[in-house]
Amino acid sequence: MADHSEVAYTTADGNDYIEHERTYEGFIMLVKYGTAAVATILILMAFFLV
Template identity: 40%
Template sequence: MDNHQSGPMETGAPMDYREHEKTYEGFLAAAKWGTMSTVVLMIAMAAGFFGGAGLLGGLIVFIILNIAGVFLLR
């Protein structure tokens, strides 16, 4: 007796592809902007702590690089 199924088995509600694409685009955007912010923060911390720029210098580097990143990643 053969008890296996030959085709795909559909369970649950049908897939909402529009919502899936929307979620995927949101994830990609969050990954892109999160990565940019983390890299900018690390550069600003390095400038502030090791480059002798201090707190205000690091903050200025952080702000300038964030503005540049927004324009470059659009």
């Protein structure tokens, strides 16, 4: 069987953790503002379409 004692991502060459963190922060910002936009649209629909 293969030896799986080492975690591959910590020993792999070429990992770019700075880019990973930047992408994650962008994703979190997109989710945050996307959720706020959808909530705003729903509130406006409830207000104007009733």
